[in-house]
Amino acid sequence: MSPPAPPPEGFAHAHADVNGVRLHYVIGGSGPAIVLLHGWPFSWIEWRAVMPLLVEQGFAVIAPDLRGSGDSSIPAGHWTKRDEAEDVHQLLEGSTAHLLIRTPRRTATTRNGAAVERFGRRYLSTGGSLKLIKGSVAGIRAA
Numbered sequence: 001m002s003p004p005a006p007p008p009e010g011f012a013h014a015h016a017d018v019n020g021v022r023l024h025y026v027i028g029g030s031g032p033a034i035v036l037l038h039g040w041p042f043s044w045i046e047w048r049a050v051m052p053l054l055v056e057q058g059f060a061v062i063a064p065d066l067r068g069s070g071d072s073s074i075p076a077g078h079w080t081k082r083d084e085a086e087d088v089h090q091l092l093e094g095s096t097a098h099l100l101i102r103t104p105r106r107t108a109t110t111r112n113g114a115a116v117e118r119f120g121r122r123y124l125s126t127g128g129s130l131k132l133i134k135g136s137v138a139g140i141r142a143a
Contacts, residue, residue: 004071005045008052011061013071016098018090019083024071025064025091027099029055035092036063043070062099064091 004013004024011028026044034054036047044063054061065072066084092099 005048008048010055011051016091018098019087021067021075021087022073023064023067023087023091025062026051027060027062028052029058029060031058031060033060033062033092033099035088036061037088038063038066038069041069045070062092064088 007013007026008028011026014025014027016023016025024044028051036044036051038044038046043065047061047063051061051063064087067079067087068074090098
């Protein structure tokens, strides 16, 4: 395995063991949290150019590699978008929380609308917001 791509200046690589997988993520900045979820088949690096811009605007930025992507582990067997949503939940605010973020703002990109939608429906009842960029969710028509 090759070493991970260097993060933008002011960011660091980190890992967390959650939901039976080892998630890799890149983190930097301070302030309200924005979690950037990549689409398939990409990784955190999809967000590399925008991450410093969000920090300049006063946000903490967390960009995980979802299970099976980038530098996160590949679990044995099949997994679902619900599993991916639970991974992110446990990383941020679950009972095994590593980052202790209660109401982050979240965003996603292409081909991961289903995981982000499941995350939003299940875990955003106490606040936060969800932005879906160039993604799709079954049963919801574009405006």
